[in-house]
């Protein structure tokens with residue numbers, strides 16, 4: 001037990017780099033991740049999953065291409081993975097400052113999406129297309145890993161899908177056309193950092209890779225809506241209409257693709 005780093009014994013290489021530094025813990029995400037924010041770096045500790053190695057690879061590939069955290073040290077002890085990365089400046093896009101300035105917020109979110117789309121993916125080391133996502137969704141459904149409590153009330157039950165298996169069947173049979181680009185994969189407002197009127201950070205790259213453009217649009221649009229509705233903090237921001245994202249992006253909303261990617265997300 002290493003008191004300085006909480007409940008886990010942090011590998012020596014990482015301990016050396018963080019020893020004696022003060023940190024705060026972060027409670028924004030919903031995962032089992034433990035995030036320690038130091039003055040100039042962030043340590044993220046997650047239960048072991050093979051896909052985290054791919055995340056580190058994609059982060060390294062994106063260095064100097066996008067404002068993503070620099071990987072300072074990565075270790076794995078078979079049970080957990082420890083990622084020490086640089087701390088990026090800025091406030092999260094869900095900060096009250098931006099929700100009170102919806103034009104500015106929509107412009108920055110559109111900028112984040114366009115930054116992703118501007119990346120040449122020909123040598124991107126990771127694919128997160130619909131085949132990959134549906135395969136992972138199938139694994140989650142078959143192993144009872146879908147948390148129904150996190151689903152939108154209308155998704156399952158009367159008028160909706162019977163259960164996750166039913167939804168997965170529908171998703172497999174109703175695949176939309178593919179519009180590939182670099183896709184962040186979890187482009188919600190807390191994963192976008194803004195500083196001085198520009199995007200200063202895209203973080204939480206666990207699902208980043210070549211994927212469909214509408215996956216990011218859908219999750220970003222829903223995140224703006226939920227944050228504006230006060231779903232996380234109680235305060236409501238009626239002027240922050242999520243539709244503003246489409247105007248800022250110059251893209252016509254595709255209701256079917258939005259629905260498809262939000263339904264797919266119910267299985268994760």
Ligand SMILES: Nc1ncnc2c1ncn2[C@@H]1O[C@H](COP(=O)(O)OP(=O)(O)OP(=O)(O)O)[C@@H](O)[C@H]1O
Nearest residue numbers: 026028029031033035042069086087088190203204
């Ligand atoms: N490199 C970083 N620079 C600045 N802040 C960071 C950085 N990494 C994480 N944070 C802060 O910690 C919060 C949580 O980190 P992160 O988004 O990586 O994990 P999570 O959302 O808890 O987990 P999950 O991987 O399951 O989505 C972020 O919203 C941000 O406020």
Ligand SMILES: [Mg+2]
Nearest residue numbers: 029190191204
């Ligand atoms: Mg996050």
